Amino acid sequence: MSQGFMTNVAVHKGLDNIFIKHTALSNIEGDKGRLYYLGYPIEELAEYSTYEEVCFLLLNRRLPTKSELQDFARKLRKERNVPENVLKIIKELPRDAPMVSVLRASLDILSLYDGDAERNDVQAWMNVAVRIISKIATLVAAVYRLKKGLEPVDPNPSLSHSANFLYMSTGRLPTPLESKVMDVGFILHAEHELPASSTAALVVASTLSDLYSAISAGVSALKGPLHGGANERALEMLLEIGSPEKAEDYVDQQLSAGKKIMGFGHRVYKTFDPRAVIFKRYLELLSDAKKDYRFLHLANKLEEAVVRALGSKSVFPNIDLYSGPVFHLLGLEKEIFTPMFAAARSVGWIAHVLEYWEDNRLIRPRAVYVGPAPRRYVSLNERL
């Protein structure tokens, strides 16, 4: 059957260890469990920086001065409102559909109202970048509220990007600790080199399609359970296990059934995901503040059991094990996890696209043909 003339060609399924661009944005040291944005350790950015500053850092590839940061934060704040027409249409969309799908539709509708979307110059790209990063948070919160049967909440200009997002989602003003934790969540999800979502954005952008189209593709990829859908599933797993004393049995059962355990293992990290370590610390702080230790103790027990069983095979906690419990304690339900991830990552997608466009090349891989050899068409009447 097969023509076979190309069967000696290597097929890079999954593109494992295929490098498709240079980047100055982030560096993952998978063996050491280290992550840097522009050379700055993720631990220091989480501790001392803000999401607004990290966005500036990723878009401009350097930290801002004080006045640059004020100016950038002001631009982001000014862009928080979504056009009335867009909100009106979003309210008509079905609410039982997956939230990520509604978010993508909403973002696509929003793009139709942006007069800069089709312009091809750096200034327009920066305008659109700020607009997307700011407005996608408002869209996520609005879609979330609508799904819960609640009215969207208007942005609050006195709050930071992340605190305002939490406010628009829950409808109540966050405490300082909650604001800080939400901001850390946005910082930790802002950028992570080339997962499938960033790759999808790049493939689209390489055709010189517009920024909205690239981000829309990123959202599409993030939706998959092998990518952004994973944190929602990790929380479901924790809720299913229910209590710390059941953690060890659960791990045994899963492993003997040959099943994987959500929140563990990563294509690049072969030790602790540094973002998991940071989220774990904030889970401790939040648990103290809320006097609610259920998830903390359960996740800790799970970590112990999995690392004991699989640590030698480089399976360690990834970001999803501790992020779900953190978001849960912030009062957010699991339906919002992936859309919120998209809101935080929008800047990473945009930064990779802008970096790629500096020396663009259309992405056009090949497939190895393994089908039938050339043959004559058989007319319908002659077919068996």
Next chain:
Amino acid sequence: MSQGFMTNVAVHKGLDNIFIKHTALSNIEGDKGRLYYLGYPIEELAEYSTYEEVCFLLLNRRLPTKSELQDFARKLRKERNVPENVLKIIKELPRDAPMVSVLRASLDILSLYDGDAERNDVQAWMNVAVRIISKIATLVAAVYRLKKGLEPVDPNPSLSHSANFLYMSTGRLPTPLESKVMDVGFILHAEHELPASSTAALVVASTLSDLYSAISAGVSALKGPLHGGANERALEMLLEIGSPEKAEDYVDQQLSAGKKIMGFGHRVYKTFDPRAVIFKRYLELLSDAKKDYRFLHLANKLEEAVVRALGSKSVFPNIDLYSGPVFHLLGLEKEIFTPMFAAARSVGWIAHVLEYWEDNRLIRPRAVYVGPAPRRYVSLNERL
């Protein structure tokens, strides 16, 4: 500045000649100018087959029996209508936005109404496949009519898929020749291995996101001027040149200015694109029928001049040179070209996704880090 520890790693920008999957769907012999779907030469499929049959062929990887084809065509026909709610929302969208962007938004809205969209079994995928292939044609025609300030036209169940598409777009019943030419246009655009749009669909699908998400990403990529946008630009070029006797001067001017000429050259074909040869023949037939030879003579002159100048550098007509004039003579305006391409290619995107899902692997490439070495965060007050 650079850490430099990975600078000896090869970067496959554009993924040129990187093979990312096996496929039985199509085979491009770039040096010989040959294209096959499942081993059947594209020339024979264009001559003897129909778009419905080609869809069956790509989805099932074999030609149908007579009753299978009848059954499949009936399913496609039954799915032509778009839910009233969706049409109502589409009518509210801005009409001055690019048609491809409106199409993507429309498709994303449609997905929210499909109860099978989130199911993960082969039967659901086939239902969704038929639904997307059928309804996307209706969406394209509706968005096109609305852009022109006209009411959408209801599908006509007595017509074939392509003839009905032409009818819904122009509002008049096509002649037998027009129906055949439209069908050939759909067949020639149905599948073409792994251009950026199919690659974007695969990247999204590899996360186990849903079919609509994958197709939405395909539409996003097709929008780019380096991909689906090219046929629109080729027609613009022909209109700009205006008459056959100006063709040679135009080619000289472009080449001496170091500019490229739309409708020529291809990443994979190093000789005549076989689809261009077929479209050229149908352009001749249509020109005869319409007694309008402007585009035919102009495109021929252009082909002569470019092949004379650049044939030795493997630059030959691609599909876009002759497809634009053909669609123009069918009464379609250039705004519909890329969306129509998306409608025809939807089956190719879906077929590649279904083939990939048989042995899925998350697509997760890497980037070579060339940014700053690890450094300490500097607080805002200490910054210059």
